[in-house]
Amino acid sequence: xxxxxxxFQIKLLPLVILVLFFSNCGKDKKGCDVxxxxxxxxxxxxxxxxxxxxxxxxxxxxxxxYSWNIEGVMIDKPQETVTFQVSGSxxxxxxAKKGGDQCSESAAxxxxxxxxxxxxxxxxxxxxDGTTSSLKAKVIDTNSAILTAIPDLPEQGGGLDVDNExxxxxxxxxxxxxxxxxxxxxxxxxxxxxxxxxxxxxxALDPNDDRVYFTVLExxxxxxxxxxxxxxxxxxxxxxxxxxxxxDFFYITNDRDNNIxxxxxxxxxxxxxxxxxxxxxxxSLTGGVFGDIDxxxxxxRIYFVAKVGASSFIQSIKTSDFSGEVVEVGPISGEIPFIYxxxxxxxxxxxxxxxxxxxxxxxxxxxxAVLVGNLGPIRGLTVGFxxx
Numbered sequence: 276x277x278x279x280x281x282x283f284q285i286k287l288l289p290l291v292i293l294v295l296f297f298s299n300c301g302k303d304k305k306g307c308d309v310x311x312x313x314x315x316x317x318x319x320x321x322x323x324x325x326x327x328x329x330x331x332x333x334x335x336x337x338x339x340x341y342s343w344n345i346e347g348v349m350i351d352k353p354q355e356t357v358t359f360q361v362s363g364s365x366x367x368x369x370x371a372k373k374g375g376d377q378c379s380e381s382a383a384x385x386x387x388x389x390x391x392x393x394x395x396x397x398x399x400x401x402x403x404d405g406t407t408s409s410l411k412a413k414v415i416d417t418n419s420a421i422l423t424a425i426p427d428l429p430e431q432g433g434g435l436d437v438d439n440e441x442x443x444x445x446x447x448x449x450x451x452x453x454x455x456x457x458x459x460x461x462x463x464x465x466x467x468x469x470x471x472x473x474x475x476x477x478x479a480l481d482p483n484d485d486r487v488y489f490t491v492l493e494x495x496x497x498x499x500x501x502x503x504x505x506x507x508x509x510x511x512x513x514x515x516x517x518x519x520x521x522x523d524f525f526y527i528t529n530d531r532d533n534n535i536x537x538x539x540x541x542x543x544x545x546x547x548x549x550x551x552x553x554x555x556x557x558x559s560l561t562g563g564v565f566g567d568i569d570x571x572x573x574x575x576r577i578y579f580v581a582k583v584g585a586s587s588f589i590q591s592i593k594t595s596d597f598s599g600e601v602v603e604v605g606p607i608s609g610e611i612p613f614i615y616x617x618x619x620x621x622x623x624x625x626x627x628x629x630x631x632x633x634x635x636x637x638x639x640x641x642x643x644a645v646l647v648g649n650l651g652p653i654r655g656l657t658v659g660f661x662x663x
Contacts, residue, residue, distance in 0.1 A: 401432030401654035432654020434478035490525035613656035
C-alpha cells in the first residue's frame with residue numbers, strides 16, 4: 276500500500292556506493308542551536324534495496340516550516356515519501372525554520388541493488404489488486420523478500436517470458452513490450468501502438484532467432500504478431516495468424532529449436548504452426564478447455580492446463596508422437612491461470628487462484644512446495660536463471 280503522502284518517481288543511472296552518511300551543512304550556526312534540521316530516512320519496503328520507498332521526516336517537530344530538496348525536487352512539508360526505482364546515491368537536504376532562525380542539513384541516501392541474484396533463479400509474476408497489477412519478483416533458491424519491481428500497471432497483466440541467455444524478462448502488460456532484470460534494473464520499453472490492437476495477451480520468445488511472438492485482440496479478432504526481439508517496433512511487426520474469434524486470454528508458447536508455435540484456440544484445442552507453414556490442430560480436449568501452455572525444448576514436451584468441470588490438471592505429452600502423456604498436477608479445485616516449466620532443472624511452476632499461491636514441483640516426482648502465498652489474482656508468470 277502506498278504511503279498517503281505524495282510519491283515521487285526518481286530514476287537515475289545506478290551507482291555503486293553503499294553507505295549512508297550525513298554532513299553538517301548548517302548555514303547559520305546560531306540557527307542550528309535554536310532549531311534542528313536533523314532527519315533520519317526510513318526505508319519502508321526492502322531495507323534500502325531498490326526499488327525502495329524512503330520516508331523523509333524531520334527529527335525536530337517544533338519548526339515553523341520545512342523545506343526539502345531531494346534530487347532537485349522541492350517539497351515544503353514536514354515529511355514526504357519518495358520512491359527510488361534504481362540503486363544509486365541520491366542527495367537530500369532539509370532546511371528547517373523557526374521564527375527568524377533556520378538550520379540546514381544534508382545527506383547522501385544510498386540505495387543498493389535488489390535482489391542480489393548471483394547464481395540464483397527468480398520467479399516473476401503480475402499480481403492484481405483488482406484495480407491495477409504489479410510486476411513482482413522473488414528469488415527462488417534463497418529465503419528472500421518479495422520485490423515489487425513495477426507498480427501501477429494495467430489490471431489485466433499480460434504475457435511474461437524469459438531470455439536466459441540475455442538474463443532478462445520480457446513483458447507486455449499493455450501496448451508496449453518491456454524488458455528488464457527481475458529487480459527492474461536496465462528497464463527498456465518498446466512502444467508498440469499497432470493500429471486496431473486493443474490488448475496484448477501472451478508472448479513467447481525465441482532469442483536464438485531474435486524473435487518475439489505475442490497474441491493480441493485486433494479489431495475484435497484474435498491475432499498473432501511477430502517482431503525482432505532486439506528491436507521490436509511497429510515498423511517491423513509481422514502478421515503471423517488471425518481469426519475472427521473472441522476469447523478471454525490467448526495463450527502461446529513455442530518450440531524454439533524447431534521454430535514451431537503453439538497456441539490455445541477457443542479453449543478446446545491447441546493449434547500448431549511451423550514457421551512459414553500453415554496452422555493445424557495439434558491437440559483437442561473433449562469435455563473441457565485448455566488453459567496456459569509451455570514448452571520443454573530439452574525433452575520436446577508440451578505442458579498444458581486442462582480444466583474439466585470444476586477441476587484443473589497440469590499435463591504433458593511428447594509432441595513428436597503424442598506418447599508419454601503424464602498428469603503432473605491435479606486434480607486441483609479451481610483455476611490454474613499460468614504455468615512455467617524450467618526445462619534445465621525439470622521443475623514445474625504454477626499459480627492457483629483458489630489457494631492464492633504459486634507452487635512448484637520436480638517433474639515426475641511427488642511433493643509440492645508453496646513458494647508464494649496470500650496472493651491476489653495472478654496475471655502472468657515466468658522463471659529465469661540469472662547466474663553466470
